[in-house]
Amino acid sequence: MAKQTIEITVNGDRYEVAIDPWRSLAEVLREDLRLTGTKIGCNQGDCGACTVLINGRSVSSCLTLAVEAHQREVTTIEGLAKSPQELHPIQEAFVEKGAVQCGFCTGGMIMSAKQLLDKNPQPTETEIRQGLSGNLCRCTGYNKIVEAIGDAARRLAPAGEGK
Amino acid sequence: MKNPAIIGASIPRLDARQKVTGQALYTDDLTLPGMLFGAILRSPVPHARIKRIDVSKAKALAGVKDVVTGADTPQVKFGNWRLVPDSQDELPLAVDKVRFIGDEVAAVAALDKETALRACSLIEVEYEELPGYFSVEDSTQEGAALIHAESEGNVSLARKIKYGDLEAGFAQADYVREDTFRVHAVSHAYLEPCSSLAAPDEGGRVTLWTSTQVPYIVQCLLASTLGLPENHVRVIKLNTGGGFGGKMELRKWEFCAAFMAVRTGRPVKFTLRRADELASGRRRHGMPIRSKVGFSKDGLLMAKDFDVLLDGGAYNSMGPTATFLCGNFGAMLYRYPAYRYLGRHVYTNKPPAGAMRGFGAPQALFAAETQMNMAAHDLGIDPIDLRLLNAMETGDEIPEVATISSCGFKESLVKVRQMSGWDVKRQEKKPGHGIGVGCYSFISGGVFNWFNTKYNFASAEVRVFEDGTAHLLTMATDIGQGSDTVLRQILAAELGIGVDKIRLTASDTAVTPKADLGTWGSRVTLMAGNAVVQAAKKIKEMLIPVVFGHFDLNQIHDIAFENDRVFSKARPDKGFSFGECVYKALKGRRGEPLTAFGAYTPRNKGLVSPAFSFGAQVAEVEVDEQTGLIQVHKMYTAHDCGVPINKMAVEGQLEGSIHMGLGYALMEDFVMKDGRTLNTTFLDYKIATAQDMPPSQSVEIDTYEPEGPFGAKEAGEGLVSPTAPAIAEGVFHATGYRCLDLPITPPKVLQGLGRLKG
Structure with a gap:
């Protein structure tokens, strides 16, 4: 099959890449754009480590064909912080609350949290747990992650940033 | 001496920032120029003799650079229990027999993953099936075929413990009960699938980046299976996405990556799929x-x-x-x-x-x-x-x-x-x-000491500098549990400097001090921690005379290391900043760097x-x-x-x-x-x-x-x-x-x- 050229904007940067049309967005992000913060834990949409946002909506990038992102805006974990000096409040909360252990699920977990807080800025604990139900973590038992997201919601509330 | 700001504090782990920004590197994130992709052909049958393997079609496929089977390898058996060589029952690739569905039979290195997988499907293997045993009751029944020729009754090892008078104890007991429990196998299910990347190095040497809990064990066993001196093999662990015991051995794709990297002269990377992990990966004993x-x-x-x-x-x-x-x-x-x-x-x-x-x-x-x-x-x-x-x-x-x-x-x-x-x-x-x-x-x-290590169980090297910082080198292996942070806390508490002042180099067998047996059995905090303490104490012995000499302290004074300062406990004004103290010691040593080695091996325990x-x-x-x-x-x-x-x-x-x-x-x-x-x-x-x-x-x-x-x-x-x-x-x-x-x-x-x- 012939390669297809797609234009995608990732974290504000515009790329034009020629790819086999059957390749997943996760593969193209990792292998062609060298944005390796997006992880592949199962390649079947079960674990959530590959979660990214397309036009603000979270997807499993391992189940998304890269061609589906043509002319769309993709945000990956590398694009969340305002600057290398200033982390996004969700990232800050993950660091400070001990929500990170091995770190392999962390990027996807934070992207799911971003989607959750964008839609529901003041979630209850139950809503946070629902929002994370597509992201597996084997290290933390989730409690510190849930705590970090609650904390991030509070950090985001007064300034109303991160929308 | 306990510093509550450091020991017992809830310090966010020092690698967290890299991890929340997606900058932390794991093995599969690496790509090297000219890199090949590996794939493994596994046995589809549980127990069989291999009659014939034909790799010609796989080799002929465009993009395939190497295909290996057991016959191509040095066929050196390996296993973690080096102390008992008879217990080392695995070969890097199957020779003559396969023993479970998923047993590694052949490996391919190709220009891309898809070609490597396709080439695997083109390898023809003829099996003569043997009876398969799927429970301990079946495999220990009388007349069962042996899964390994050397293990009578399919029991590979027995362990006995006995103390006290058992018969008398039961005879005197008022209440005796006997029950049989059954526990099952479960998966480690670490989120990061295993990944290993090997690159040929000058002089026939090889470097392996791998997702492991045990860099030193991998170095030793990889060297023995490749037939190379240990020092020819360099093992580097980057971030490892969980292990829980599942990454504490030499794995066959580590061997294949290194073996084929040497054969092809190109880097070779293997990354497992989740299905490989769950179908044939290690598990807890049922x-x-x-x-x-x-x-x-x-x-x-x-x-x-x-x-x-x-x-x-x-x-x-x-x-x-x-x-x-x-x-x-x-x-x-x-x-x-x-x-x-x-x-x-x-x-x-x-x-x-x-x-x-x-x-x-x-x-x-x-x-x-x-x-x-x-x-x-x-x-x-x-x-x-x-x-x-x-x-x-x-x-x-x-x-x-x-x-x-x-x-x-x-x-x-x-x-x-x-x-x-x-x-x-x-x-x-x-x-x-x-x-x-x-x-x-x-x-x-x-x-x-089942691994029969010649070195200490844990080691650390500490270097201190005149800018008030330190460098900790250790083979201790952080797989997510946080030892990279905890060991720096221990060093910081001992030297009285901030954790942020400490650079860490860990888990690189060519650079970090020999040796450490890795992360398992909850050994790291105690063993590597003790090694760090010992190295730090030696550094302090280099610094204490400087304060005594400069301030002409009475012999009875004691020296404190706190808040980035080195000073007399009785006269805190008599002292230097940590950096200045190192500077003065360095001058006194005519430029010889301040470096100390610490180790720990449990004895009489x-x-x-x-x-x-x-x-x-x-x-x-x-x-x-x-x-x-x-x-x-x-x-x-x-x-x-x-x-x-x-x-x-x-x-x-x-x-x-x-x-x-x-x-x-x-x-x-x-x-x-x-x-x-x-x-x-x-x-x-x-x-x-x-x-x-x-x-x-x-x-x-x-x-x-x-x-x-x-x-x-x-x-x-x-x-x-x-x-x-x-x-x-x-x-x-x-x-x-x-x-x-x-x-x-x-x-x-x-x-x-x-x-x-x-």
Whole structure:
């Protein structure tokens, strides 16, 4: 099959890449754009480590064909912080609350949290747990992650940033 | 000397910022120029002779750069138990025989992943099938074919422990019971699939980046299987996305990557798929456990007879260690005047079981703790009271095996009883609700040198600089548990400088000091921590004379290292900043850098471990008697981990343990048919999600472990054990159904209650 050229904007940067049309967005992000913060834990949409946002909506990038992102805006974990000096409040909360252990699920977990807080800025604990139900973590038992997201919601509330 | 700002503080881990921004590198994130992609052909049959392998079609495929089978390799057997060469039963690629579905038969390196996988499918292998054995009962039956020619009765290893007068103990007991428990295999399910990248280096040397818990063991075994000097092999661990025991051996793709990198002159990378991990990866040992225990009528333990068959799968892997430890854990927690253990490691035609969080303890303690709860019920004694009557204490000895140098077990029991509201909830029972207890003890690293290392068990090198910073080099291996942070806290506390002043280089066998046996058995904080302390003390000895000389201090002065300063304790004004002190020492040494080496090897510490942790856990559960569904409402834990170095990291380990223990108790299980694993996705192999996890309340019992750095010992691995027996007792308390075979599933509950026919 012939390669297809797609234009995608990732974290504000515009790329034009020629790819086999059957390749997943996760593969193209990792292998062609060298944005390796997006992880592949199962390649079947079960674990959530590959979660990214397309036009603000979270997807499993391992189940998304890269061609589906043509002319769309993709945000990956590398694009969340305002600057290398200033982390996004969700990232800050993950660091400070001990929500990170091995770190392999962390990027996807934070992207799911971003989607959750964008839609529901003041979630209850139950809503946070629902929002994370597509992201597996084997290290933390989730409690510190849930705590970090609650904390991030509070950090985001007064300034109303991160929308 | 304890600095509360550092030791016991909840310092966010120092690698977290890299991880939350996606900058932290894991092995599969690496790409090197000219890199090839590897794929492995695995056996589709559980037990067979290989009659013929034809790789010609695979080799002819465009883009394929190398294809190897066992015949191409040096055929050197390997295994972690180097001390017992006969136990080393694996070859890098199968020769003559395959022993489980998934046994590695051939490997391909190609220009891209798809071509490598296609080439694998073009390799023709002709098998002559042999009888397959899928349970320990089948493979040990008389006349069973041998899975390994050398292992009589398919038992690869037996371990016996015996002390006290067993017969007399049972004869004098007023209450004796014997039960058989069955525990199952479960997956480590680390989120990062295994990945290894090898690159050829000058002079026939090779560098391997790999997702591992044991860089030094991989270096040694890779060198021996390749036929290279150890120093020709450099192993580097980047970030590792969890291990839990599943990444603590030389793996066959590590060999294939290095072997083919040397053959092709190009870097070769292998990354496993989740289906590979679940279908053929290592797992926790399933076991039938027969336990006979005797009590006096007052509830005092008299004797215990513990008999275990470990379902080892096709190879020894870390089974020998699990066989040893199972027997030790069977005798922990309580004072047994007489104890006998027989553990046998049995081969079957299934994926090999290996080390997994708890290393024999989750199995042994499910049996031991459930039996304790059953005895309490029969004797009419509260389960916590029965435990308090028999609990180990500081100074207790297990003859010829171990001495308990610190023990907060009784305090843990008392605390967990109080915080969970045990007495009220046990007595004022609500229908369908129950509360149960389970306990654990665990090791702080192993004493027994099964790897036969020539080096110290743990080592550290510390360098200090005139700008007030330090550099810590260690082979200790952070796989997510946080040792990169904890070891820097220990160094910071010892030198009196901030953790942010310390650069760390870890887990690079060509750079970090020889050696460290890696991350397993909760050895790192105690062993590598002690090595760091020793190196730091040597650095301090280099700095102390500078202060004495410069300030002409009276001989009786003592020197403090605090807040980035080195000074007289009695006259704090007499001292320097840490950096200035290093500068002056460096001048005095005419430029010779200040570098010190520290090491730790446990000596005269029995056969098991230099230190043991203890704890008690209570589970509050609700069982729906219509559906059999079990909900865990809350977990309470009181545990003795010595002095926690990093409180937040300890809590994180505890909560992660509950996650794994809950999965073991309720939902995780391999579905197997004729040696084939049927649930090979996370959709079918269930691990708990955020919605499944109960809230957890925990308390650390204040103890000080004399053998540990700053009083620390194991935290977080042993905690995986009490959860299943606590939940099982909660289910019994709620319903009267007693589960002796994990996992506790709704159909079992309904069958147990007579609501469903078996």
